[in-house]
Amino acid sequence: MENVIECINLTHYYGKRKIYENLSFSVPKGRILGLLGKNGTGKTTTINLLSGYLQPRSGECRIFGQNVQTMDPALRKQIGLLVENHVQYQFMNIEQIEHFYARFYPGQWRKEAYYELMKKLKVAPGQRISRMSNGQRSQVALGLLLAQNPELLILDDFSVGLDPGYRRLFVEYLRDWAHSEGKTVFLTSHIIQDLERLVDDCIIMDYGSILMQCPLGHINEGFHRFHCQLPERLSDVPEQLLGEKQFYHPALSLTGELELYSFLEKDEVERRLQAMNLPHGPLMMDNLDLEDAFIGLTGKY
Amino acid sequence: MFYKEWIKTRWALLLILIVTCGYVGYELLNFLRAIGAMGGAHIWIAMIMKDEPMFVRHLQFIPLMAGVALACVQFFPEMYHKCLKLTLHLPCSHLRMMFEMLGFGLASLLVCFGLNYLILWLGMRPSLAPELYGKMLLVALPWYLAGLAAYLLSAWIILEGSWARRIFNLVVMFLCLKVFYLSSFPGAYVPFLPCLIVFVLACILLPWISIDRFKKGIE
Numbered sequence: 001m002e003n004v005i006e007c008i009n010l011t012h013y014y015g016k017r018k019i020y021e022n023l024s025f026s027v028p029k030g031r032i033l034g035l036l037g038k039n040g041t042g043k044t045t046t047i048n049l050l051s052g053y054l055q056p057r058s059g060e061c062r063i064f065g066q067n068v069q070t071m072d073p074a075l076r077k078q079i080g081l082l083v084e085n086h087v088q089y090q091f092m093n094i095e096q097i098e099h100f101y102a103r104f105y106p107g108q109w110r111k112e113a114y115y116e117l118m119k120k121l122k123v124a125p126g127q128r129i130s131r132m133s134n135g136q137r138s139q140v141a142l143g144l145l146l147a148q149n150p151e152l153l154i155l156d157d158f159s160v161g162l163d164p165g166y167r168r169l170f171v172e173y174l175r176d177w178a179h180s181e182g183k184t185v186f187l188t189s190h191i192i193q194d195l196e197r198l199v200d201d202c203i204i205m206d207y208g209s210i211l212m213q214c215p216l217g218h219i220n221e222g223f224h225r226f227h228c229q230l231p232e233r234l235s236d237v238p239e240q241l242l243g244e245k246q247f248y249h250p251a252l253s254l255t256g257e258l259e260l261y262s263f264l265e266k267d268e269v270e271r272r273l274q275a276m277n278l279p280h281g282p283l284m285m286d287n288l289d290l291e292d293a294f295i296g297l298t299g300k301y
Numbered sequence: 302m303f304y305k306e307w308i309k310t311r312w313a314l315l316l317i318l319i320v321t322c323g324y325v326g327y328e329l330l331n332f333l334r335a336i337g338a339m340g341g342a343h344i345w346i347a348m349i350m351k352d353e354p355m356f357v358r359h360l361q362f363i364p365l366m367a368g369v370a371l372a373c374v375q376f377f378p379e380m381y382h383k384c385l386k387l388t389l390h391l392p393c394s395h396l397r398m399m400f401e402m403l404g405f406g407l408a409s410l411l412v413c414f415g416l417n418y419l420i421l422w423l424g425m426r427p428s429l430a431p432e433l434y435g436k437m438l439l440v441a442l443p444w445y446l447a448g449l450a451a452y453l454l455s456a457w458i459i460l461e462g463s464w465a466r467r468i469f470n471l472v473v474m475f476l477c478l479k480v481f482y483l484s485s486f487p488g489a490y491v492p493f494l495p496c497l498i499v500f501v502l503a504c505i506l507l508p509w510i511s512i513d514r515f516k517k518g519i520e
Contacts, residue, residue: 053386054518077392087382091309100305104391 002029004152004184005050010059012045019045020208022059027201032178032185034195034216036294037205043188044084046205047156050186051081063152077105080150082158086138090130094118094140097129098147105148114147120166134161142170146177153178155187159194167191171198196290204297211297216290223293226269227259229281240276247272249299261288261296302393302401306375310409313374317367318413324363325417329424332356336428348433357421357441358485364414364448365478372455375406380459385515399512403505406452414445436487443490446497447481453504454478460511462520477504 005027012019019042027033037043048054050061052068061068064075089097102109121136129137138161145153153174159167175198178185189195195202202219204211212219233256241250241260247269250260258280262269266285273280288296335356336344379385388402389395418438425434454474461467481497484490490497 048518051386051390053383053389053516055516073392073394075392076390079390081386081390083383083386085382087384087387089305089309089378089384089387090381091378092305096304096308100308103304104393 003027004029004064005186006062006065007046007050008059008062010046010049010061011057012042012049012054013057018208020205023210024059025203025210025213027184027186029184030178030182031200032175032187032198034199034202035186035188035205036192036195036202037188038207038298041205041207043205044156047084047154047188050154051079051083077108077148078151080145080148080153082141082145082153082155084156086134086141086158086161088129088137088141088144091128093126093128094121094123095125097140097144101144101148108149110147110149113149114143117143117146120169135163135166138162139166139170146173151183153183153185153187155185155189157188157190159189159191167194168197174198192291192294193289202290204294206298219290219293219297220288222263223261223288223296224263224266225259225261225286225288225292225296226266226283227257227286228273228283230256230258231279231281238276238278241278244272244276248296261293302391302398303405305388306402306405309378310371310374310406313371314409314413317370318416321363321367321413321417322420324360325420328356328359329420332425333428341428344428345430345433348429348436357437360417360441361444361482361485364410364417364445365451365481367413368410368448368450368452369455371406371410372452372459375402376456376459380462385460385512389512389516395512395516396509399509400505403453403456403508406456407449407505410449410452414448417445439491440485440487442494443481443497446494446501447478450481450501450504451478453501453507457504457507457511460508460515462511462515462518466514 003026005025007023007025010023011021023042023046035043035046045054049056050063050068052061052071055069063071063079066072066075089100092100098111098114102111117139121139123132123136129140132140142158145155158170162170171194174185177183185198187195187199196216199216201213201215203213230252234252237250237252237258241247241258244250246262246264248261250258252258260269264272266283269285270283273283286292332344379388388398391398418441421438421441422434425437429437451474454470454477458467458470458474461470477500480500
């Protein structure tokens with residue numbers, strides 16, 4: 001499948017602080033890919049590198065096969081960018097900003113898509129964006145992106161400032177739009193439930209590297225939380241558990257319950273616990289939503 | 302791009318136009334009052350003998366302030382929450398977008414300053430010999446060029462992302478603008494005017510340095 005985004009061996013530092021080294025990933029055409037990671041793992045840095053507002057120390061980002069640093073300006077017509085905090089020109093009103101952008105995207109601009117969303121805003125057409133609430137500004141920014149109708153959307157924390165109703169509306173609209181028209185979306189969000197409803201694939205970032213890139217179904221169906229009571233009260237997690245690479249973040253609760261996360265089948269987890277000579281009560285397996293899975297993969301700090 | 306710049310700056314431009322033309326009008330009223338009180342002949346003699354910029358000297362820093370004010374109104378909103386990213390993401394060459402933004406600002410200032418000159422010329426022409434009002438207009442020319450340079454240098458500073466570099470740029474701006482105010486002796490700048498014009502034109506490239514640094518994420 002053709003890749004719309006390709007990041008190859010990206011290394012970036014802020015001063016002496018390493019953000020990541022030799023990071024590589026790609027986003028195939030027609031997929032919605034969510035970038036998940038704790039604060040400070042480099043999500044916004046990745047968006048900035050992709051949109052060409054940051055130069056990596058080494059490596060390169062390519063969109064539609066072109067290096068973002070030297071990209072043909074006309075290619076930007078096909079890239080919709082939602083900047084962090086949903087920034088838009090504050091000095092314009094709803095009509096002026098639509099009028100301004102429309103001239104840059106002849107033949108692809110969908111005025112009606114924008115005004116359809118704006119109708120739900122309940123603001124006067126002449127009201128300046130600077131006088132709108134954060135949520136309303138976000139809606140204007142998102143409406144403009146949908147009107148641009150690009151082949152690729154890059155959304156940095158798209159759900160910030162949106163109320164639950166509008167978030168749901170936007171997620172459904174975006175998903176239907178992307179799937180029906182074969183658009184590619186690369187996004188980050190702090191609200192993992194939104195990503196769960198929206199994305200086809202996800203990349204989970206840890207400090208300095210990518211922990212995992214896979215279809216969402218792989219995590220939903222294959223990743224589980226296992227827990228069991230240990231007969232004797234342990235002060236620390238046994239070393240052999242910590243050394244097992246297939247067990248993610250084993251931890252002991254205050255009541256002495258062992259908790260761990262894994263992609264392994266229940267029987268296999270049981271077998272490995274027995275092989276470690278770790279006496280334990282009945283092993284329970286829980287299905288996880290994406291947020292729990294994310295915590296299971298990255299840990300609770 | 303002109304549409305965006307117009308929406309952003311139209312009220313500020315109106316204010317700049319009113320203030321600069323108001324100041325010019327005020328200087329002109331002083332001039333006409335002096336003519337009425339002392340007579341035209343006395344003023345002519347005073348202007349020839351004194352060899353100093355009578356009646357326009359209060360205009361000295363007005364174009365400079367107009368240039369700085371316009372740059373602030375035009376470029377601070379671009380840097381607010383890094384809005385410049387939106388501008389740079391438009392499907393046009395970055396260089397062209399920068400020139401269009403600066404071109405709009407320079408054209409606006411030129412219209413404003415041109416009106417100032419027109420008012421001065423129309424007001425002084427009936428009472429003074431062409432040599433005398435020509436001399437006054439020439440005295441004010443470096444100050445108006447300073448206004449254009451101040452606009453471009455302010456844009457260079459505002460578009461810069463790093464505070465340390467902004468302070469450095471501010472010092473450079475101060476030193477550069479001092480060149481325009483070395484003397485107010487009538488005719489002192491005449492041989493130097495082409496150099497000042499070339500300097501102003503060269504300043505157009507400075508904001509590109511800031512934009513280039515912004516694109517590299519230097520803060």
